[in-house]
Amino acid sequence: MKSPIDSRARFVETTATLLRRQGYHGTGLTQIVKDSGAPKGSLYFHFPGGKEELAEAALAYSSVHMHDDLHQIIAAATSPAEAIEAITTALADRLEASDFLDGCPVATVVLEAAAQLPGLRAVCSASYGRWQTLIETFLIRSGIAKEQAEPTANLVLCAIEGALLLSRAHADTTPLRLAGTQLAALLDGLRSPA
Amino acid sequence: MKSPIDSRARFVETTATLLRRQGYHGTGLTQIVKDSGAPKGSLYFHFPGGKEELAEAALAYSSVHMHDDLHQIIAAATSPAEAIEAITTALADRLEASDFLDGCPVATVVLEAAAQLPGLRAVCSASYGRWQTLIETFLIRSGIAKEQAEPTANLVLCAIEGALLLSRAHADTTPLRLAGTQLAALLDGLRSPA
Numbered sequence: 284m285k286s287p288i289d290s291r292a293r294f295v296e297t298t299a300t301l302l303r304r305q306g307y308h309g310t311g312l313t314q315i316v317k318d319s320g321a322p323k324g325s326l327y328f329h330f331p332g333g334k335e336e337l338a339e340a341a342l343a344y345s346s347v348h349m350h351d352d353l354h355q356i357i358a359a360a361t362s363p364a365e366a367i368e369a370i371t372t373a374l375a376d377r378l379e380a381s382d383f384l385d386g387c388p389v390a391t392v393v394l395e396a397a398a399q400l401p402g403l404r405a406v407c408s409a410s411y412g413r414w415q416t417l418i419e420t421f422l423i424r425s426g427i428a429k430e431q432a433e434p435t436a437n438l439v440l441c442a443i444e445g446a447l448l449l450s451r452a453h454a455d456t457t458p459l460r461l462a463g464t465q466l467a468a469l470l471d472g473l474r475s476p477a
Numbered sequence: 478m479k480s481p482i483d484s485r486a487r488f489v490e491t492t493a494t495l496l497r498r499q500g501y502h503g504t505g506l507t508q509i510v511k512d513s514g515a516p517k518g519s520l521y522f523h524f525p526g527g528k529e530e531l532a533e534a535a536l537a538y539s540s541v542h543m544h545d546d547l548h549q550i551i552a553a554a555t556s557p558a559e560a561i562e563a564i565t566t567a568l569a570d571r572l573e574a575s576d577f578l579d580g581c582p583v584a585t586v587v588l589e590a591a592a593q594l595p596g597l598r599a600v601c602s603a604s605y606g607r608w609q610t611l612i613e614t615f616l617i618r619s620g621i622a623k624e625q626a627e628p629t630a631n632l633v634l635c636a637i638e639g640a641l642l643l644s645r646a647h648a649d650t651t652p653l654r655l656a657g658t659q660l661a662a663l664l665d666g667l668r669s670p671a
Contacts, residue, residue, distance in 0.1 A: 306589030308503035384592050393646045394585040395500030398578050407646045437643075437652055438636060438659045445639030449631075452587045452601045458631055465632045469663070 290321040291329040297321075298341035299348075303388040307338055307396035307403065338392070339406050345388035346410035353417055363425045363474070364467035367439060371463025374447060375456035383454045386447040415440045427473050435473060439466055484515040485523040491515075492535035493542075497582040501532055501590035501597065532586070533600050539582035540604035547611055557619045557668070558661035561633065565657025568641060569650035577648045580641040609634045621667050629667060633660055 297319035301310040312334055316323045330337040356373060360366035377385050389407040397404035419436035423429055442462050449458035491513035495504040506528055510517045524531040550567060554560035571579050583601040591598035613630035617623055636656050643652035 304592060306500060306502060308500060309589055382592075386588065389646075390642055391588040393642060394580065395503055395589050397645060398498060398576075404646065404648065408648070411643055411646050434655050434659050437640075437655050441639035441643055441652055441656045442632060442636045443639065444642050445635035445637065446631075448584055448587060448638050448642070449605055449635055451591060452583075452598065452605050454598065454602070458635055461628050461631050462635045465628050 290319075290325045293319040293321045294326060294329060294337060295341050295344050298337050299345045299388060300385075302338060302341055302392050303345065303386065304384045304391070306391040306394075307334075307400070310334075310338075335400060335402065338400075339402055342389055342392060342403060342406040342410070346406065346413065349388055349410070350413055350417060353414060357417065357421050363422055363427065363470040366421065367466045367470055368463050371443060371446070371459050371466070374443070375450065375459045375463075378447070378450055378456055378459070383451050386451045387444055390444060390448065411440065422470070422473075425474065427470075431473060435470070439470075442466055484513075484519045487513040487515045488520060488523060488531060489535050489538050492531050493539045493582060494579075496532060496535055496586050497539065497580065498578045498585070500585040500588075501528075501594070504528075504532075529594060529596065532594075533596055536583055536586060536597060536600040536604070540600065540607065543582055543604070544607055544611060547608060551611065551615050557616055557621070557664040560615065561660045561664055562657050565637060565640070565653050565660070568637070569644065569653045569657075572641070572644055572650055572653070577645050580645045581638055584638060584642065605634065616664070616667075619668065621664075625667055629664070633664075636660055 294315060298310070298315050301315065301318065312326065315334075315337070316326060326337070327333065330340070352373070353370060356369045357366045360369055389410050392403055393407045397407060415436050418439055419432050422432040422435055427435065443459075443466075446459040446462040450456045488509060492504070492509050495509065495512065506520065509528075509531070510520060520531070521527065524534070546567070547564060550563045551560045554563055583604050586597055587601045591601060609630050612633055613626045616626040616629055621629065637653075637660075640653040640656040644650045
């Protein structure tokens with residue numbers, strides 16, 4: 284038997300996938316209900332604010348999920364260069380496995396809806412902030428000076444996000460894999476000698 | 478008196494702006510007609526394929542426009558570092574002047590519609606290809622070795638695209654301006670000694 288918690292989780296997960304692949308405007312409640320398999324009547328029970336409230340919950344879910352993935356990869360890496368190559372490889376593999384649908388889970392909404400929906404923009408902005416802090420903290424722990432770690436974390440996140448976008452445009456992960464190799468070389472050059 | 482050519486151009490320019498700011502799914506023909514001020518009856522005369530054909534023309538128009546802007550900035554610069562700072566500054570100024578609406582003119586459509594509309598994806602992919610070739614050619618002419626110019630042009634374009642995205646998410650051009658400074662330093666380091 285399916286509990287109300289199952290329904291809520293299924294709405295959130297389904298919406299997260301649809302927002303990532305086609306954005307806010309292209310995603311209707313009918314498709315969310317159909318793809319989730321959860322009862323339509325429970326949608327407004329869980330999300331009285333409707334599509335916008337559900338989208339905020341879905342983006343927050345995606346944000347935590349990506350943060351956890353990045354954290355796991357970073358924790359297993361022995362250097363910033365190794366971490367960045369592992370991150371770009373994992374993202375490229377996922378993009379290919381999804382037939383170039385699963386890029387950054389929040390980027391699509393940023394571009395097509397953030398200007399009109401400030402609540403969604405805030406969730407996306409907070410996501411990027413947390414991912415960047417995760418990268419910056421790791422760079423500092425790896426021996427890169429704080430004043431270099433901050434702009435470097437910005438460049439790394441910008442390059443990965445842009446590479447995910449270009450890889451979707453070209454339906455080819457070369458931009459992402461190549462950016463990973465270049466960022467790894469850049470990070471290797473930044474480390475202070477032991 | 479307005480000629481049919483005026484109507485066509487106005488549809489294309491209006492659609493280019495709307496696609497950039499809110500994407501394909503969020504842009505309806507009613508809004509295009511209203512914002513353009515062109516007669517509704519002439520839309521299907523100029524674009525028998527409707528919204529999709531108009532969107533392709535609009536993205537192609539934006540692509541040429543951005544290419545010309547980049548070309549002008551590059552032609553006026555005396556070094557890759559100066560060019561990249563001028564490009565990111567111009568893009569950041571435009572983003573601020575538009576209240577964080579005018580980011581990359583093709584990125585929004587890539588993320589929310591390219592998977593379902595292969596014709597639009599092809600136009601966006603070709604745009605990125607042309608911009609990247611422009612950057613790569615300039616790097617080679619500036620004395621950077623060809624085997625370094627290709628991956629560097631990829632990293633530059635990825636970082637700029639990602640920085641435009643992050644700047645829209647944060648409603649703050651810091652990611653873009655900071656990425657410009659860092660890319661400039663990176664490019665300065667790559668040039669062979671004279």
